[in-house]
Ligand SMILES: *[C@@H]1O[C@H](CO)[C@@H](O)[C@H](O)[C@H]1NC(C)=O
Ligand SMILES: *[C@@H]1O[C@H](CO)[C@@H](O)[C@H](O)[C@H]1NC(C)=O
Ligand SMILES: *[C@@H]1O[C@H](CO)[C@@H](O)[C@H](O)[C@H]1NC(C)=O
Ligand SMILES: *[C@@H]1O[C@H](CO)[C@@H](O)[C@H](O)[C@H]1NC(C)=O
Ligand SMILES: *[C@@H]1O[C@H](CO)[C@@H](O)[C@H](O)[C@H]1NC(C)=O
């Protein structure tokens with residue numbers, strides 16, 4: 001499915017172009033260390049800061065005789081999908097399939113198309129789309145969403161691991177060879193069947209140049225791997241083809257996928273990630289991640305157009321990486337960045353709304369979780385959260 005809705009209401013925006021800081025130089029991928037800094041190195045710095053903060057808190061709490069449940073020995077570790085063992089991958093896949101077989105919590109009156117527990121998550125994302133993208137809560141909402149999904153996998157489906165992430169740049173040359181997408185029994189299935197002669201996806205919006213995205217290597221239904229012949233029930237929400245009831249109606253069809261090396265090469269290289277990481281304020285950080293209208297769709301949009309949307313099980317692995325990039329960026333300068341917010345509560349501030357604050361709330365509907373203030377979701381080791389990325 002296409003997230004053309006992101007383009008529908010793009011508005012002309014005068015935004016700073018990506019400006020990498022001088023100390024960070026380009027790399028073709030995150031595993032190479034021949035020159036310049038890599039994402040792994042930035043992650044090491046960030047993790048050193050997180051662990052130092054955990055240690056300090058642990059010392060403070062234990063010296064006062066108080067419990068210290070989140071410390072360096074208990075912190076959950078989220079890993080890159082390709083680095084999970086085969087058994088870990090299969091456990092993750094089986095837990096996702098379990099959610100896809102369990103009964104939903106969403107009443108049919110609220111979303112007539114929901115059929116499974118997994119659909120509760122898809123419905124929540126569709127329902128709130130225009131309040132959680134290009135907004136001040138984009139990062140915190142999706143952090144909470146991925147965490148509640150991980151919690152459901154663990155508590156409702158017996159998964160004992162944590163949410164994996166997709167290291168975009170590592171597989172940018174051939175996203176179809178990513179162990180997450182290679183079609184093997186330890187992947188989240190591979191490509192959809194190739195549909196020839198498709199035209200470019202055109203993202204248009206008033207006042208800015210249209211973007212043309214070449215079609216990828218698939219486009220049709222997925223017949224391989226663990227999610228072969230999986231039926232999606234909700235959506236789509238793309239322009240012109242919005243499903244019944246605004247995407248919340250029952251619209252059963254195959255899970256399709258169009259793995260797209262052209263989109264990956266354009267938006268998911270280490271150089272792209274570096275431009276995002278090099279932003280020094282939260283406004284430019286999150287705009288570069290989401291994509292500046294008329295210039296690009298960012299790594300967030302790039303990942304979705306390289307693989308898929310919330311009906312696709314890879315969605316949560318992609319958003320694991322979005323959260324990882326934010327986490328690393330925050331912890332490279334925790335004092336200035338942990339609680340930094342920008343933007344408003346409406347999509348590109350249309351219609352105009354108040355600036356997002358730490359006291360604004362987010363909720364995940366029938367997916368689960370309590371209503372939270374954004375301030376409770378800003379640190380991966382505060383409140384309900386206690387995890388790091390390695
Ligand atoms: C959609 O959001 C509205 C407003 O928050 C809420 O009342 C409704 O229950 C939501 N529906 C679903 C399916 O989450
Ligand atoms: C990373 O880049 C190096 C050198 O540019 C290349 O040899 C290697 O194959 C790349 N690795 C991946 C996983 O793309
Ligand atoms: C694809 O387009 C080419 C050129 O227009 C045409 O010759 C060919 O038959 C088309 N293939 C299919 C499968 O439609
Ligand atoms: C998927 O559906 C196709 C076509 O209906 C069928 O040939 C194939 O055996 C199915 N595969 C699985 C794994 O169910
Ligand atoms: C935090 O921001 C202040 C004000 O812009 C700046 O002086 C300081 O260097 C920043 N802290 C770090 C660790 O970069």
Ligand SMILES: *[C@@H]1O[C@H](CO)[C@@H](O)[C@H](O)[C@H]1NC(C)=O
Nearest residue numbers: 283341342343344354355356
């Ligand atoms: C909202 O945030 C912008 C950018 O930080 C700022 O210029 C503006 O004054 C804020 N508006 C209000 C009403 O606080």
Ligand SMILES: *[C@@H]1O[C@H](CO)[C@@H](O)[C@H](O)[C@H]1NC(C)=O
Nearest residue numbers: 357358359360373374375376
């Ligand atoms: C507003 O948010 C701040 C930061 O998260 C928090 O410390 C404070 O308690 C909140 N205030 C209210 C009235 O909830």
Ligand SMILES: [Cu+2]
Nearest residue numbers: 125132133142
């Ligand atoms: Cu989203």
